[in-house]
Amino acid sequence: MKITAEMIKDLRQKTHAGMNECHKALQQTEGNIEKAIVFLREKGIIKAAQKQGRVTSEGITNIVFAGNNAFLYEINSETDFVSKNEHFQQLVKMLGEIILKKQLSNVKDLLAFNYQNKTVQELLFEKTSVLGENITLKRVLKVTKKPQESFGIYKHQGGRISVLVVLKNDCPSVSEDIAMHIAASKPQFLTPDKVDPTFLAEEKKILHKQAAKELSDKPAQMIEKIIENRLGKMLKDMCLSEQPFVKNADQKVKDYLKANNTDVVYYVRWEMGN
Template sequence: MITAAMVKELREKTGAGMMDCKKALSECDGDMEKSIDWLREKGIAKAAKKSDRIAAEGLTRSAVEGNTGVVFEVNSETDFVAKNEQFLGLLDTVQTLLVSNKPADVDAALACATAEGTLTDTITNATATIGEKISLRRIAVVEKADDEFFGSYVHMGGKISALVTLKGKADEKVAKDIAMQVASMAPQYVSRDEMPADVVEHERKVQTEIVKNDEKLANKPEKVLAGIIEGKISKNLKDLCLVEQEFFLNPDQKVGQYLKENGVEVVSFVRYAVGEGIEKREDNFAEEVMSQAFGG
């Protein structure tokens, strides 16, 4: 008797679809190893070979529906797959699931129900069909208050996505401008108030050493040196803070000034860039082409 647990195990081992696994187990009288071979021989077990590959390409997306905003990243192995219709369809599925289910994290998102079972099943099937490792890397689900508004921006078709939550005089242009600022200038915090004390302290230690070793400052009073150090800290940390950055549409103006002029303040933001933080494998392209040409 072929059980659901057997089908699940075979799916996890091969990445093949549920019906294919069921058929393989039936054909092989429930023998797991023979079923794996059967799927491989039929060219169905594609996903298993992909599990150890590095998926550092793909797309991000930012979307808003009512009081819910979502940002997520789905990775693939190559940039070509990002243009694949099935891959783009998968992003639509993920977006719909995140907005409607509001999962707390990636694991919760992967457990959400889809037409193929769960989102994990849908991704596994996409991996098997497309022939590349595909994975949902990270998600952010943001709920705003009724007196807040969203700004969303997707750059280069999904290479970078940003979602900002703002408060004050609702203005679509301001919202988009700030989302574009976040996407292009990659701040880490809204303001210095949000910055962890250890980040500031680390910078203070670095700048103190620099000043201590600067012969030109050797005879300056302690009070003057302290002022110089604080100035250097502010200069080096300002680009990490959104409100202290130069506004990309007007470098003579700080983002904070632009926000103040428009009666708006930033509550929070999320920015995802494809593959950031993933160590990409360096492939020898010539070797790869030869390998494919000669079936290596």
């Protein structure tokens, strides 16, 4: 029997299940809507679909890599308790294997990917049904390095924070230390010259407004100097290269890197939920 778009729409309205799930259910039941509803109930898909709108504010970020490619991805649950569950952890591992093997860095493509006769979206529905919470794939990012460069990885609190660093050469101990520093210190930019000009202009505008209120009795030249000093301090806190190294506060990160004959080419810091 031919499954029409109208039949799929009708089943979706009745069950809130996804288009693929509805189409498959109608195929399995030869277009019988009532039997298709039973089919979806037996598969746990209706329960999962009903949970889809619920907020997922917990979960795990993770990193997988091979050769010159690394992937960060985040999977969310509703509670911290479920994110530590064995079924959830298995899902995180399985998705990492799929992402790495198929080099998928787009959430839409990953959800539609067919794995062992089921889409990844269907697998998420199954886990939602088993765990009793809405399980979602939030984001995926691919990072590619040059052959002479190296990756550094650090995960904090079981994946609540994940950091990936690319160094210009192979320095395993340095890459791990820098990744750990980034996890703790949350730099927003690599170096002062890499600061977004729009961001810088906006911050200067804010500092000028603050100075106009606080320093109205000071000469204009002095006010400008104070603003520049405040901006410099802010950039020192926000730029990785200028931050005090977490393992030695007397040494800047850029000096630590120089002492080890390397440098950071790129980094990314993901915190679960952000």
